[in-house]
Amino acid sequence: MRNMNCRNIQREIEEAGSADLLSASAISHLEACVACETLSRRQTRLQAIISSLGTVEAPGDFDFRLRARLAGEGRGRRRSLPFANLSFGLRFAAVAAMLLLIGSAFLLVSFRGRPNNPAVAGGGKQITSQPTAPDSPANPIVVPESVRPDKSQVANAPKKNELNGTPKRRLNSELATYRKSERIGTRDMSSTGARVMKRDDQLAESYPTAAFPINASYQSHKVSVDNGRGTSRTISLPSVSFGSQRTLSQTPFPLIASARDAW
Amino acid sequence: MDTLTTIDMNFSAALRREVVADPTSDHALLEATRIGDEDAFAELVGRYRNPITNYIYRMTNDYDGAVDLAQETFVRVYRAAERYQTTYAFSTYIYRIATNLAISELRKRKRRKLVSLTGFFQSRDGGEPQEFNPPDLKPLADTALVDAERRLAVQRAISTLPEKYRAPLILRDVEGKSYEDISRILETSEGTIKSRISRARGFLREKMTAYL
Numbered sequence: 001m002r003n004m005n006c007r008n009i010q011r012e013i014e015e016a017g018s019a020d021l022l023s024a025s026a027i028s029h030l031e032a033c034v035a036c037e038t039l040s041r042r043q044t045r046l047q048a049i050i051s052s053l054g055t056v057e058a059p060g061d062f063d064f065r066l067r068a069r070l071a072g073e074g075r076g077r078r079r080s081l082p083f084a085n086l087s088f089g090l091r092f093a094a095v096a097a098m099l100l101l102i103g104s105a106f107l108l109v110s111f112r113g114r115p116n117n118p119a120v121a122g123g124g125k126q127i128t129s130q131p132t133a134p135d136s137p138a139n140p141i142v143v144p145e146s147v148r149p150d151k152s153q154v155a156n157a158p159k160k161n162e163l164n165g166t167p168k169r170r171l172n173s174e175l176a177t178y179r180k181s182e183r184i185g186t187r188d189m190s191s192t193g194a195r196v197m198k199r200d201d202q203l204a205e206s207y208p209t210a211a212f213p214i215n216a217s218y219q220s221h222k223v224s225v226d227n228g229r230g231t232s233r234t235i236s237l238p239s240v241s242f243g244s245q246r247t248l249s250q251t252p253f254p255l256i257a258s259a260r261d262a263w
Numbered sequence: 264m265d266t267l268t269t270i271d272m273n274f275s276a277a278l279r280r281e282v283v284a285d286p287t288s289d290h291a292l293l294e295a296t297r298i299g300d301e302d303a304f305a306e307l308v309g310r311y312r313n314p315i316t317n318y319i320y321r322m323t324n325d326y327d328g329a330v331d332l333a334q335e336t337f338v339r340v341y342r343a344a345e346r347y348q349t350t351y352a353f354s355t356y357i358y359r360i361a362t363n364l365a366i367s368e369l370r371k372r373k374r375r376k377l378v379s380l381t382g383f384f385q386s387r388d389g390g391e392p393q394e395f396n397p398p399d400l401k402p403l404a405d406t407a408l409v410d411a412e413r414r415l416a417v418q419r420a421i422s423t424l425p426e427k428y429r430a431p432l433i434l435r436d437v438e439g440k441s442y443e444d445i446s447r448i449l450e451t452s453e454g455t456i457k458s459r460i461s462r463a464r465g466f467l468r469e470k471m472t473a474y475l
Contacts, residue, residue, distance in 0.1 A: 011461065014465065017436060017464065043464060050437060051437075055313060055314075057316065058330060062334070070338060
């Protein structure tokens, strides 16, 4: 019990710092307890020594030096960069972000500066995509050299009746492959002449099976016949299906002729 | 919670009224500094330059460094005058800045190992390095010399205290601040402050055994 009381009193002595600030119960305890009294006495002397340390004063030119420092900092702050007050980590992040930005801009410029279509750079190899039917005479196709088959390929090409539109499909697939593998771009070629391949001559020569594609449509084929005297006659040939629905034999008049003039 | 908010608002309002009412208060001088009154700032410097220099000197035990840090304290006050809020007393605010600067300086010193002879007297078991502070066993000449020696010894003993004990002890026993002010300056609870001060006094008694 006594030890417990001493512990409380010693805590009070340490918190008070001086015997003058102790409570009445603590003072009465000190009269009976030598250990606590010794502690209180030593603490009071220590407090007296600390209090005797006195106050150190600032030097006489403190204000002058402070004004000079403030003026110097004001000038330095006006000259410094906007991010000069940032911490090291933030400054490092800002520099890294700037380098990243510069690198991205450099890559972007280099990609834009590069000729994006090797066909154009190679001299006239260009693919012009048309939204309408690619094989109509009104919309000529400019086929790239690399894609266009040579004579041997044409000679070995399957016949018209063997495979329906195989060369055309191959052409489309090759074009698709070409588009996937290469960067496709467009260039305004309106001012320069382009090689035009018409169905009637070149395409028919090189693509015999593609001249009149068997699966083109069910529209009738019209043939105009001139009799040599300025009179022409148009003959409409119905489309032929190799299925079972429409054949020439089922038609009562296989050749539907419409005379514009006397034949 | 509402009551606390109301009390805090009333306290802030009272402080603002004080600023308006007393043109010589610290807050009023800082308000004037904010709008460019250099004389008001000079008045503030005149009020606090000695206590702040003394406090930092007791913390660092280096007079020239203490003067530099005191100047840095006022520079920071001047720079942050526009952001200053009159929630607490100005003395709490400026002592907090000074404490942070002093602790930062002590940590810098520890990193740079500027304390001489520390390495020679490092404990053999790899523990914390001990300051070279041998007791002077020679008889002293007279009372004045004894007092001077005691002051020197206690100053050295304070400078060997860990910073978490040193700052509250100096604020309490040298600067005479209340526990409440110390807890605000150090942003620590009052109970922790009391405990640290008691521990610091215990350390000092052990170190000053020869002089007590």
